[in-house]
Amino acid sequence: MSDHKANIIDGKAIAQTIRNEIASEVHYLSNKHGKVPGLAVVIVGNRKDSQSYVSMKRKACAEVGIKSFDIDLPEQVSEADLVAKVHELNANPDVHGILVQLPLPKHINEETVLTEISIEKDVDGFHPLNIGKLAMKGREPLFHPCTPKGCLELLSRSGITIKGKKVKGSWIKPGAAVIDVGTNAIDDPSKKSGYRLVGDVDFQEACKVAEWITPVPGGVGPMTVAMLLKNTLEVGQGLNTIDPSLAQRGPPRIGTKKANLDPVVDHIIKEFNFQVVDNISPVNGAPNCGPIVADDTDRIQFALNLEFLEAEFFLNGALGHGLDSIEPSYAQGGPPPIGATKANLDPLVRQIFEEFGYQEVGHLRAIITRVGGIPRPLLDLSPQNFAKIFDEAAGFKLSPPFDPYLNTLNYLLATYVIPYVGLVGYVGTIPNLSKKSSLSLVASLLGVEAGQDAVIRTLLYERAEEKVLPYDITVAQFTGYISRLRNNLAMCGIKDEGIIVPLYLGAENLMDSNILSANTDSVSYARTPPEILRIVYGTGNEHVPGGFYPHGGGGNIARSFLKKA
Structure with missing residues (x-):
């Protein structure tokens, strides 16, 4: 037993990874909206431990690009003056998160002060309503307190599960994971500050028994700060903090059933999670998120636009040639795609997409033989078009330009950009079909489209934390950016999610993996033809073509919107 040495859980390294992720998101917000999240840290007096943590928090804000509002008040400040300062910060639109460093002097009632913080800015998770919901079964706080949230993140990112495991008794058992949340300042003349921080655990002795352990400092502390930044970022990404005028444009339907929230908190949650783009100008005010009037034939033929797109991209990427070399009659005289070329793929992925390409040829045949076809629309599959899409998703110009065929x-x-749009289109089509034969056809097409999308997302999830060279952006971040862009363009709430999501968007609020994107009941999202056109045109406007369809889509539905431009 004496030779045993615990594995050190490096809170500094894990926190730095999270800070890098946050910095990327803040950079996106800054480039896209010209705004960054703001965190106000209020400290009263000069306690050594409080000063230490406040300094860490302010330094961390600067590192990730979050604007720091530093409020330093004297020990003798009155409770009324402190509350007045909190009210001032509540009203400041540039402040998205407020943290009052505890403990406060004895003459100030901490609960009174914490209650006065706007709940939507309570990024420390100490508002009585947040704490109360945390303690209630079946309820979900708006924010989780940063220290326990950081502890869980440490365990999760270290691959340690706590389900079904308990450390019984007052002593550490062999093989246990020890997360030391204690912080104690003890005198140390050798330190420049005159003190050093230690935890509640005898670190040297615990290392001889535990399998995993966090040091103090360098364990939970950095994670507490990282979670504070993460909570602040989430507020900064919310609807009203970017552009309140967009709140009328489309009601998001997120979180109510999943968290069983009361109406007030439900409204706040919706605002936090509905992403907006402030450069989109929908025609005639609010976007069309409801059903359209069309017969079965027009609805199914509309899907040919996406089937052509997928067929050409998959076939050209895998084989170097497309529909004109395989079934030219299906194109019905439509122009060949722009810029499609063979991709530099490994053998496995090449085989997968060759199969997918031939499946799309089958889909075209199934639709054409049952309801008739349409001329293939002009498709832009050039590297330049994809580069533009990825620049828009990232929020800044990538250098070198993104090349899907590299x-x-x-x-x-690049394939993540395309098939999912067709999948949710089929889901949205089925309830509006009237004929049994139409329902059977679309359901059968949907089954294969869903399978293709699942394979693509699984392949990406396997490489989720890998950096996409030469960009300092991970695979997971790119999928999140692309999904966010599609939600922004469609303007009808969240119907698209990356391969890793916050727990409140994951399956039963228990998973952050998101290999199959679905709503709170794990049911597929659905989109209407106008939503799809806004996305694939890249304009946020079903009347204005662009993106993959420079001249617009084909068929009666797509052409009808162009006539109204």
Whole structure:
């Protein structure tokens, strides 16, 4: 037993990874909206431990690009003056998160002060309503307190599960994971500050028994700060903090059933999670998120636009040639795609997408033989078009420009852009079909489209934390950016999610993996033809073509919107 040495859980390293992720998101917000999240840290007096943590928090804000509002008040400040300062910060639109460093002097009632913080800015998770919901079964706080949230993140990112495991008794058992949340300042003349921080656990002795352990400092502390930044970022990404005027444009339907929230908190949650783009100008005010009037034939033929797109991208990427070399009659005289070329794929991925390409040829045949076809619309599958899409998703110009045909990973990310739109289109079509034969056809097509999308997302999830070279952006981040862009363009709430999501968007609020994107009941999202056109045109406007369809889509539905431009 004496030779045993615990594995050190490096809170500094894990926190730095999270800070890098946050910095990327803040950079996106800054480039896209010209705003960054703001965190106000209020400290009263000069306690050594409080000063230490406040300094860490302010430094961390600067590192990730979050604006720091530093409020330093004297020990003798009155409770009324402190509350007045909190009210001032509540009213400041540039402040998205407020933290009052505890403990407060004895003459100030902490609960009174914490209650006065706007709940939507309570990024420390100490508002009585947040604490109360945390303690209630079946309820979900708006924010989880940063220290326990950081502890769980430490365990999760270290691959340690706590389900079904308990450390019984007052002593550490062999093989236990020890997360030391204690912080104690003890005198140390050798330190420049005159003190050093230690935890509640005898670190040297615990290392001889535990399998995993966090040091103090360098364990939970950095994670507490990282979670504070993460909570602040989530507020900064919310609807009203970016552009309140967009709140009328489309009601998001997120979180109510999943968290069983009361109406007030439900409204706040919706605002936090509905992403907006402030450069989109929908025609005639609010976007059309409801059903359209069309017969079965027009609805199914509308899907040919996406089937042509997928067929050409998959076939050209895998084989170097497309529909004109395989079934030219299906194109009905439509122009060949722009810029499609063979991708530099590894053998496995090449075989997968060759199969997918031939499946799309089958889909075209199934639709054409049952309801008739349409001329293939002009498709832009050039590297330049994909580069523009990825720039828009990232929020800044990538250098060098993104090339979907460069390698396997780039091609997989490019395929993430396309098939899912067709999948949710079929889901949205089925309830509006009247004929049994139409329902049978679309359901059968949907089954294969869903399978293709699942394979693509699985291949990407396997490489989720890999950096996409030469960009300092991970695969998971890119999928999140692309999904966010599609939600923004469609303007009808969240119907698209990356391969890793916050727990409140994961399956039963228990998973952050998101290999199959679905709503709170794990049911597929649905989109209407106008939503789809806004996305694939890249304009956020079903009347204005662009993106993959420079001249617009084909068929009666797509052409009808162009006539109204």
